[in-house]
Amino acid sequence: MASLGTPVTSIPRHPYTPSPTVNNDLRFPNHPVLSVIDQCTNIDQLKQVHAQMLRTGLFFDPYSASKLITACALSSFSSLDYARQVFDEIPEPNLFTWNTLIRAYASSTDPIESILTFLQMLDQCTECPNKFTFPFVLKAASELQASKVGRGFHGMVIKADLGLDIYIVNSLIHFYGSCGDLDLARQVFVKIHKKDVVSWNSVITAFAQGNCPEVALELFKEMEAEDMIPNDVTMVSVLSACAKKADLEFGRWVCSRIERHGVEENLTLNNAMLDMYVKCGSVEDAERLFDRMPEKDIVSWTTMLDGYARLGNYDEARRVFAAMPGQDIAAWNVLISSYEQSGKPKEALAVFHELQKNKGPKPDEVTLVSSLAACAQLGAIDLGGWIHVYVKKQGMKLNCHLTTSLIDMYAKCGNLDKALEVFNSVERRDVFVWSAMIAALAMHGQGRDALHFFSKMLEAKVKPNAVTFTNILCACSHAGLVDEGRTFFYQMERVYGVVPGIKHYACMVDILGRSGNLEEAVELIEKMPISPTPSVWGALLGACTRHGNVALAEKACSHLLDLDPRNHGAYVLLSNIYAKTGKWEAVSGLRKLMRDSGIKKEPGCSSIEVNGSVHEFLVGDNSHPLSKDIYSKLDEMSGRLKSIGYVPNKSHLLQFVEEEDMKEQALILHSEKLAIAFGLITSEPSQPIRVVKNLRVCGDCHSVAKLISKLYDREIFLRDRYRFHHFREGHCSCNDYW
DNA sequence: CTAGGGTTAG
Structure with missing residues (x-):
């Protein structure tokens, strides 16, 4: 039998010569070897047929050769490389x-080969592409989201x-839809004289998947109005x-x-119904359907798992996870991402570790994206x-999702340089990648650079979206760029078509x-x-606190409390402004009000990662095994700070503490200080200390961190709820504007 | 002899 290495030239050519008057395509439509092709169950059998065809000369009949290629390329045991070799022998x-090969590549993992083969065909084939060729190459362009290439095909179609x-x-x-060019998809659609159900x-699919579900539903209603019968795919x-x-009512009607x-x-279709129920928040409906489904697959199980997980019912989710016939990576991903998205990053990472420990399925992009978000x-x-x-x-190639998560992770972990490195290393940058980079610069206080990236993004012809503008405005806010912020805000709708939300x-x-423009x-x-x-x-309210406008603060606060x-x-912000203006009676009144209505301040919590494990601290926390060492470090810090003239700023206390030294105590026990002390003890002097705090850093901790960075010659990265503070040599990257 | 549309995780 012919092996892959057998040079074609060594096989004697069959004497068969096509007659010019006969359509050579259908020379041997019923040749017995051809029916053997359909019965092949593995690639070796196909190779034997291939050899047989070469011997008999049947191979040089284009119809027969194409049938062989189809079998090589599209059967369950397909080998595109072998199909290509067969093709190259013709x-x-x-x-x-040519169409056969282009078709095979279009639905392969390497759709770009489809387009390359198409170009080769234009160059080498005497015939022009026909009505069969274009659906294949358009499919490849859709897979690749190759917007410009596909438009080129559109032009060729017209010509x-x-x-x-x-x-x-x-x-x-379909192509315009996959590229997100919904307007063009619709333009093509409306111009069709005889629309069919496809x-x-x-x-409808283009709009449903392109984040315009309203339009998709309108189109569906239009379809019904025009008496077009929808099918299961619709x-x-x-x-x-x-x-x-999340329209449960209409979903039920459907x-x-x-x-x-x-x-x-x-x-x-049943799985789609399940998914609808789950996404609309009705696990009960989903359960009923699931129980009566005659057939279930892994998608059905994963969807149920997702339903429980997104309701926070992790016990039931774990039960489904254990009960399903097999845990593929999608099931693991549902667990990881639901933990991550409901603010349980530690649990998310625990599942990620479990996945690796159990030698479960190989993590894919989604696993890594969710885990990076948790990090x-x-x-x-x-x-x-x-x-x-x-x-x-x-x-793995960095796709835009992974790129975005890496940039976000590095930025939120305080390493802006690495974020930039990732950004610079990729070729493809979509609106999310650009927006993530702008957000990264914004949170590190580099507002000017963020705006510079925005103009580079426009140059790269990437259209900004609502998220981009949130990040841009955020950049202006953190860097105090008031005029720029105003300009962008008023331009976003008129120039970029993004309605301010x-x-x-x-x-x-x-x-x-x-910036003080309260009016x-x-x-x-x-x-x-x-x-x-x-x-x-x-x-x-925050602005009033900063600028000491008590009257307006009270007004803002009452509006806020009306709504929530x-x-x-x-309460915390109002209390801060009372404290700042010395209204200690008002502070205590507020405290009583909070106590009476059972409202508690969210406890401040800081975490720090040392050698790959994360340590958490609450205010005055002494639960850590190294607690003793931490507190003696704090004493030492406090002494050294005082010796250079530091005075604790007690206005940053929510609590009304009567005795002066108690105030000092409460301040020195703020969670970020504990975390910094722990960092000083446990990490190498050359290593920066990276702390994450769940609330905003208080003014006193901010001053302390600045001094510590100088006294102990340590870089400190402190991320609070809103932004980053990078302390070095007694200064902070926020220039005390935050 | 070839063709188009669909469900799970970000």
Whole structure:
């Protein structure tokens, strides 16, 4: 039998010569060898057929050779490399043969080969691409999200006068949808004279998956109004749109419609229904459906697992996890990401460790993205860096999701340089990658650089979205760039078409208020077209605290508490301004109010990662095994600080503490100070200390950190709820503006 | 003889 290495030239050519008057494509349609191809169950059998075909000369019949290639490329035991070798042996492949190979590559893991083969075909084949060629290459372009290449194909389609072929047009809709060019997808759709059900499905899917579920549902209603009968595929996309909108009512209606109108129920459709119920928050509906499903697969189980996990019912989630027929990586990912997204990063990482310990399925991109997000929350840079190394070792290509998470992780763990390094190392940067980098610069106080990156992003023709503008405004806020902030805020809708949302208003109030333009901030709130949320009033309240405007602070606070009576942050901020202005009676009144209504201040908590494990400290915490050492370090710190003239700033106390030395005690026990003391004890003098705090750093801790960085010659990175402080040689990167 | 649309984790 012919091995892969057998040179084709060594095999004598069969004397068969095609007659010019006969269509050589259908020379041997019923040749017995051809039916053998269909019966092959592995690649070796195909190789034997290949050899046989070479001997008989059947191989030089294009129809037969194409059939062989199809089998090589598309069967369950496919080998594209072998298909390519077979192809390369064909002296003059015809259009059909080229199409076969292009088709095979389009649905392979390497769709770019499809496009390269297409180009080769244009160069080498005497025939022009036909109506079969374009759906294949458009599919490849969709997979690759190769927007420009696909547009080029669209142009070729028009020139070749194939613009009316329904298969091609539907492929174009799908292509534009996958590239996120929803307007173009729709334009192609509306111009179709005779839309079929696939046209509708393609356009509905484009909008459902492109974050426009409302439009998808409108299109579905239009479809019904035009008496086009939806099928199971339509319903899968419609359900997916309901899930994205969290529209349980309409979702239920769709399910009942499916039953009433006899849309064929299959596993995929049932899974889509399950997913809709879960995403709309009704695990009960999901359970009922799950129990009566005639067939379940791993997707069904994973969806149920997701349902329990997103409700925080981890016991039930774990039970489903153990009960499912096999735990693939998606199941692990559901656990990891649900912990991460509900603010339980330690639990998320515990599952990640479990996955590795158990030699479970190989982590994929999603695993790493979720785990990196957990590291970012914790400030766990050692583990985060380890994951980065793992990605490199596995030879995984950084896609935009991974790039974004790495940038975010490094930035939130305080290593801006590494974040930049990752950013610079990649070729593809989508809006999320750019936005993450802008956010990274913003949180490190490098507002000017953030704005510079924004203009580079525009140069790279990447369209900013709502998140980008939140980050830009955040950058302006942290760096005190008031005029720039104002300009961006007023340009975002007019120039970039992004309607300001509540976050943008909150940022803008923050920018104005922080810089002392309290009146303008109030005006902005009064003129807002959407009603202000607690975050907007919170920004104003924060600004009042900073600028000592008690009257306005009280007003802002009362609005805030109207909307959210249990907002402890409001009490804390108001208490801070009373303390700052010496109104200790008001402070104690507020304390009583909080006590009476059972509202507790969120306890301050700081964490620090040393040698890969994360240590947490609360105020006055003495639960740590090294507690004794920490407290003696604190004493030493306190002594050295006083010797250089440091006076504790007691206005930063929420509690009304009567005795002066008690105040000092309460201050020195702030969690960030404990964490810094622990860092000084346990890490090498050359290592920076990286602390993450759940609340904002208080002014006293800020001053202390500055002094410590000088006294102990240590860099300290302190991340608080809003931003980063990088202390070095007695200064902070925020220039005391935060 | 070739073609288009769908469900889980970010």
